[in-house]
Amino acid sequence: MSARAQTPNDGMASWIGKAFANRSFLTGFLITLLVAVVALTSFLWTPYDVTKLIIADKTQAPSLTHWFGTDHFGRDILSMIMVGARNSIAVAPVAVGIGMGIGVPLGMFAAARGGMVDEALMRLNDLVFAFPALLSAIMITAIFGPGAVNAIIAIGIFNIPVFARVGRAGALSIWPREYILAARAAGKSKTQITVEHILPNIANQLLVQGTIQFALGILAEAGLSYLGLGAQPPMPSWGRMLFDAQTRMVVAPWMALFPGMAIVVTVLGLNLLGDGIADILDPKSRRQR
């Protein structure tokens, strides 16, 4: 225990202080919070009922009654975006969870064992990376049937090698440290060391990568839904809304404008949040993406 990084009692408070002084973090945090609140609000209230089709109101331009206009079935686009936010926000964390839950232990295991095990796992990683992620996600959802759950799994599988790589690289950089040597001398097993010392020390990197994958997951989910492989109608999803908008660009461009902006804002918020966290945890770090 004593070997773990020092976290004095005021550590958390100063961390939060530093965090909110960081412009990227603050902006990203506020945007992400806004999206989350919108998604949660949609469970209790939306301006209009998204399951009710009112053909008389179809493709209305944005106005005071319908801020973002209506779609080809007369549904309120703002309400649909609110409900669609649930979908995007639910898919990405689960997919990141799958990637982290399987990838990180694999990567840390490879780092701890080294040798043939490491080599084999890394070759397996190369293998998954050789398959273009989107293509494989399309294959998985097309084969096992379209739907939100299969989309999550498809995106999750491609998060595994990403986290395996980060977990392994992080662990490899910690293993030669002196406090690890001390822990080994004290008779701790490799598993114990991994759980007690390696994991807490690479948590930061994992958190930063998590926000990146979260953002990428939202983009991937939108892409799959656009192709009709994600959440199925009548459940509104941002990607599907863009698909419906495509053939109606001439009469109702707002049908494409607002769902796309919802995606951009959400992804931007998460990326800023990730940049901010990376800055705060390691001021020297400059994120690659």
Added chain:
Amino acid sequence: MIAYLAKRLGIATVTLVLASLVVFAVLEIVPGDPARLMLGMNASEAQVEQLRDQMGLNAPLIERYLHWVSGLLSLDFGRSYTYSVPVIDLVLERVVVSLPLALIALALSTAIAIPVGLYSASRRGAAGDAVAMGAAQLGVAVPNFWFALMLVYLFAVWLRWVPAGGFPGWSAGVWPALKSLLLPAIALALPQAAILARVTRSALIEVLNEDYIRTARAKGMPYRAVLWRHALRNALIPVVTIMGLQFAFLLAGTIIIENVFYLPGLGRLVFQAITQRDLIVVESVVMLLVATVIAVNLLVDFTYAIVDPRLRGRS
């Protein structure tokens, strides 16, 4: 250097073989009998069985795998179930759309990203840097297919400068064909450029902190020359890595963009083949794309060795 390249080549070969096993196995467990699909629901069990024999679907697994692989190696991909033409013809017909599209997009993205990265890195912290990186931050967040829709609205629907979609074919002339690839290429390139610009900037900043840069400056070398001759060259490794990944993504990941613009490319071919259960097409095209990704990565590894002399000594 030889040892390094040999190891890379070995890894690439192993990955390729494993990938072929995975593709074969996955399509083996896919529900849906292609013979049944071709004959329709009304065909008798005996007819289906006869066609299965004809298509070689009843042969043992290993025999079918070896047959498939040897076919791939001799560029005989078999015949498409739905189009009833050799798969290689379908592929060649589509490659002439997808490959130019990917190349144009990559060229555009590089042409935007490297200068922006250089500009930002050399004016780190200044207003210009902040604006450029703000734009890049936004660019990374934009889904390329939404950006494509916006481009269509602006340039095809509103200004009527370019067609909204479709591809006239190269036989219609180089300019009309290029014109219909322009918007898709821009849509693909911009988000990629945003990523590449950020990578270029951060790699350059890292290099600019090195002692040898200070030495070069101290001996009186102009800043511009230092930037191009020393900094950019040393920053190239991460940049080339990302470019390799992006090219692979562009070749295979254009599925959505090809759908937006109704382009008859490889992505749409494989997407339609998947929905129609035309497994032989899926198998071949996916394998081809995977082989391309592996080849590009290998090329990137070789580029490392050329760009970075330090790697040549290591294995």
